[in-house]
Amino acid sequence: MKWLDRLEEFLIATFMALATLIIFISVMHRYAVGFDTPVRDWLLTINLAWAQEATIYLFVWMAKFGAAYGVRTGIHVGVDVLINRMPDQRRRKFVLFGLLAGALFTGCIAAMGAGFVWHNGADYAFHNAFGLDTSELIEGPTTPDLEWQTWIIYMAIPLGSSLMCFRFLQVAWNFAKTGELPHHDHGHVDGLEEETVAAKN
Secondary structure, eight states, X not given: OHHHHHHHHHHHHHHHXXXXXXXXXXXXXXXXXXXXXXXXXXXXXXXXXXXHHHHHHHHHHHHHHHHHHHHHHTSSSSOOHHHHTSOHHHHHHHHHHHHHHHHHHHHXXXXXXXXXXXXXXXHHHHHHHTTOOOTTSOOOOBOTTXXXXXXXXXXXXXXXXXXXXHHHHHHXXXXXXXXXXXXXXXXXXXXXXXXXXXXXX
């Protein structure tokens, strides 16, 4: 499943980078039109009213996929202080119960989210794309600024929650076999050790 890990990390980084870039351009544009420059009239023709809305959606998608990443890397598991103080045999059962409860919860959210997305316009888009009858279906609402179909935005719920459910099951399976949970070191910074070693040499 290394490809899924890489895809997950790529999507999170892409959503974050795009949101940061869009809002940076928007802020620079807003300041630039305040100065009397030869390009001011041209800058005023550029409409960036949609930038804030797009940034919000990108961060929502990043957060949904980031939550699944948190389960896989140990940020969201094994943090309960009470459970960690229990004897090993009892602790093992409670951790497994917690992981399976997380999988059940996120699975339910994914199923309900999929139903919501389907009835919010995805069914119309599917039927329309394949030339099927759409007379009894609604096209669904659109977003205020970008005027995108909202069901596309809300796809973050079933996709992100499904991935999170899978991650809970993956961690639970590994924990049942090995008794180990993924561990996240909050003080770790990628590449820091290599730079420290190189500096000493």
